[in-house]
Amino acid sequence: MNADSNSPAERQKQLVRLLTQNQRRIFSYLYTLVPDRHAAEDLLQETCMVICEKFDEFQPGTDFVAWACQIAYWEVRAARQKFARAKVVFDDAVLEAVAKTAVEMTPELSERHEALAKCLEKLHPRDRELIITRYEPGGGVEAAAQRTGRTIVAAYKALARIRKLLQDCVSLQLKTETAP
Amino acid sequence: MNLSDKIRVELNELCSGLVDGTLTEPQRRRLEQLLAASPEARRVYVRALSLSASLFDYASEMQTEAPERSQRPNYLVAVRPWRWAIGALGAAAAIALAFWLGGLAKSGSGGEIQPQEIVAHLSGAKNCQWTGAAFPPGAQLQSGQRIELAAGFAEISFDSGALLVLEGPASLVVNSAWEAVLRRGVLKASVPQEAIGFRVSNAEVDVVDLGTEFSMVAEENGATEVFVLRGAVEAHPRSAVNSPARSSLVLREKQARRFERNQVAEVRNREQKLQRFVRKISLDRVVQPSAFVHWPFNEASGDRAAADSAGTIADNNRFDARLASSSSSELTSAHVDGRWDRALNCDGQLAATALVPPFAQRTPRTVAFWIKVPPDASVAESEPILAWAPASGGDHLEFAWNRAPNQGAFGALRTSAGPAFIIGTTPLRDGQWHHVAIVFSHSVRGPLKIQIKQYVDGRLDRVSAKHFAKRKAKEVGAETTVASNGEGTLSIGRRSNERGKAGFRGAIDELFIVGRALSQREIRMLMMQNRLPTPDTFAGN
Missing domain, CATH: 1.10.1740 (Rna Polymerase Sigma Factor; Chain: A)
Structure with missing residues (x-):
């Protein structure tokens, strides 16, 4: 039993x-x-x-x-x-x-999370370095700016741009995956 | 109802501002209004915020070792870390779970993270009485470690270079090389330039150091006072998001503020309290003796580079390096002006070889040197700066500048241990002298694993956090014996066994191999004074 x-x-x-x-x-x-x-x-x-x-x-x-x-x-x-x-x-x-x-939206968000991994791999290394430094434990915008040699203002702008890139990439990825 | 493109753009900008903490009050209200009015706006918002939550997760994974899996090889490669299952974000849950499974129902508070890696050590103490775990002088502190000091003074040196003196009764959580949480008690922080950005926080305030000395007093009820003794700090009240006085404060020398239940107030008896923090405390310190080999490369000519050595491995002439060139130039260009006196100039053809100091295989160690790489160095001339081939078992270690931009910053320091590697962030290929130090220390993940930290110009540039697994020499737990003829061969500039292939082009100076893990302060001293600390070096600070 x-x-x-x-x-x-x-x-x-x-x-x-x-x-x-x-x-x-x-x-x-x-x-x-x-x-x-x-x-x-x-x-x-x-x-x-x-x-x-x-x-x-x-x-x-x-x-x-x-x-x-x-x-x-x-x-x-x-x-x-x-x-x-x-x-x-x-x-x-x-x-x-x-x-x-x-x-x-939980199911959709899970799919988006999975798709994001692929999109991160596609990022330009410089952009990936910035975004990872921004989000890693102990990181932040200042650390990311410093590490990638940007000003703080430039880092904020770059982060917004990269997030948009990632968001678009994820949406495209999901569309492609669900396409017949 | 579908959102117009304009509104979508605006929403994305607002979400970015929210995530990065730059949202103004009118922008917050606008965002709230959009979210209240439109289900589609809420979906856009949830996708945007979830993206950031996912990024925290993925970025944490890059800082965390992959869970052991039976099918994995016993090394970790940094190229594709995205699929690992448990990131640092899971730590909070793991802690809660540990409490629960352990039958403890009390909730811990604060953002501690699970112990993962060594990020600091206890560098000084005076009359310490511990409430929780007792720490002997020199004790290594892991991320997430809590320090409960009932009385006395404890000095904690973070790997970033930040130095905290904690005065009991106090409770502190060491979060990372760059961050600590002061739950209660008094601390004094000294933050050198390399550690600017170091942060001390608690439930009331986040204090981000801008290169300074400051003190922080967290009372039992949570109220916290911050005093700047030198330089400046940026203080972010934790309650700031919705308070009218939202922006963070920059506090300068002699300034102080009290943070309590959403209020920011002046500190009573400020002068009197400041006086207390200015006074020096004489701490008992332990500076471990260093066994090392040092190649100063000060020769003006010839085919030898003399080494001096100290400690248990001291041995005259034994570690001298032999220079050989595969070109016909016969070493005429091998000796050039260096960072300290003369240096070894590698032209892609030169190889210097020496015995590797016979440190026991699994002991921590530090490799430090000055390096100058011409800005026009080609990728064929990138490696190895140093290659370390152990005589028996273990991984080959190599140090080079990174030539693979898809793996990390081009031109940054790359340390390889067998097939695993880490890459720093500071490009070295600029024709300037840079001081680099690579620290190998025991990993908290087990005796067969090592943690690697890279310092460039005295600043913590990269922590492996991929806990490199050492290859098991013959059997698990078998300590490799120290061979009488050293651990193997050290090649400088070129692998001695590779013919017909160009090696490293650039200059190298003041190479040290030290038989223990040096702290940031010691590395900085090596950089500034070209010598290792003696037991009285840091006394009286």
Whole structure:
């Protein structure tokens, strides 16, 4: 007979697997609501704590990401009260509308994330260096400007241009993949 | 309803501003208005922000070792890191999970990241009493490491060159070579020019150093005071996004501010408090003795380059290098003016060979030298500057300037360990002297792995963070014995066994191979004074 899938050990394994598979998606959702890396990471940690504590309530077979995002959403709301809006940029109505959109778009966003890897490889090395330095842990616009020998203003402009390039590349990639 | 192209462009600009933290209050309101009005605008917004979230993830992966997989070769190549499964962003979740699985329900707060690599060390201490883990002097500190000091003073040297003196009771998290989180307590930061941009943050404020000395006091309730002793810092209140006084502050010498619950205020008794931070603290330090071999290349002629050596491997003449040229010029151009006295000039034909110092294979070490590469050096003349062939087992090490622009910055320092490599960011091919230091240290990922840091002109230029796996010599855990005739051969300028192929063109000076991992301060000293520190070098700072 198979091991009971509801045994504590099995549930623990299941939790580890689900969290490992989906934490990037939860982070992405949080960052959409709280566009500050450190704040979003703090909230991810808080969210993961709550997910661990409430995992008994999760129904196996249902959508884990949607369930986790619901928890994440309430963490964002709680953070707003605690820190007086702190890094939460939008009012409640817009926050809710954006949150809903983000959850609905989860499958598309996963595809976009995958496609982005290919688009990053296609970037000119100089552009890739800039964008990676901007986003790597401990990096930032200043570091990226310094490392690639640009002024700060030029780096901001270049970053906006590269993001647009990547966004277009990702959209094209998905169109090509879904074309008959 | 479809958005017009104009609105799409505007939305993208607003999203870029939001992500980069440059959005003004009117722009924020405009963005909010667009998002409130249009579902399509919300989709554009979510795609834009998710792109940035993905970029954090991919960029983190470049900083993180790939998870061990049974089918992977035991080395990592930097070319295609995009597919790795777990990035540093997962660290927060991993920490939470560790708490939970360990039966601890308390949530940690703050943005700590999982220990991954060594980014700092404890360089000085005085009367330290530790609440958590105790750190002996010289202890290596990993990213994500938390330091709980009950009393006394602890000096932490970051690999970037930033130096923090922590005064207990205090709690600090070492996030990276460039960042720390002060949870509570008092710290004094000294940040040399090479480490400009070093950041100390907490829940109230982010302080970005602009080359200076500053102090920070984080109280139990979170309120934080920042004092600038010298130079300037940029302070970003954490609550700034929605507060009217949104912009960050630049604080200059003798200035101070208090950050508390969304408020930025003057500091009471500022002068008095400043006085306290100015006072020098005499710390106990440990400077490890250095075993090294040094080739100054000061000869004016001849086919030998004498080496001096010190420490456990000291041996007269044993490491002297022999010069040989495959051209008919017979070494006439091998000796030129250098950065310090004379230097070795490599013309693509010259090869100098020497014994590699017999350090035990898995001990940390540092290779440092001055280099001048002509701006017109061709790709055929890029390598190797140095090649290090071990006598038994282990990877060949090579140092060159990068000739493959698809792999990294063209002309930047490239260190290869077997088939794996890292490439720096500072182009060396400019006809100027540059000081480079490559530090090999133990990786936190296990005894068979090494972490490589590259410093250029005293600045931390690149950390491998790909934890190079050393090839298992014969069996797992077998320590390679130190052969009596050294570890193998060091070739300078050209691989000695390659005939008919051009080698490196450029000059090299003051080559040091040191039997331990040097800190940024020591590398800087080597660069400025051409000597290694002695036990009293940093006393009294």
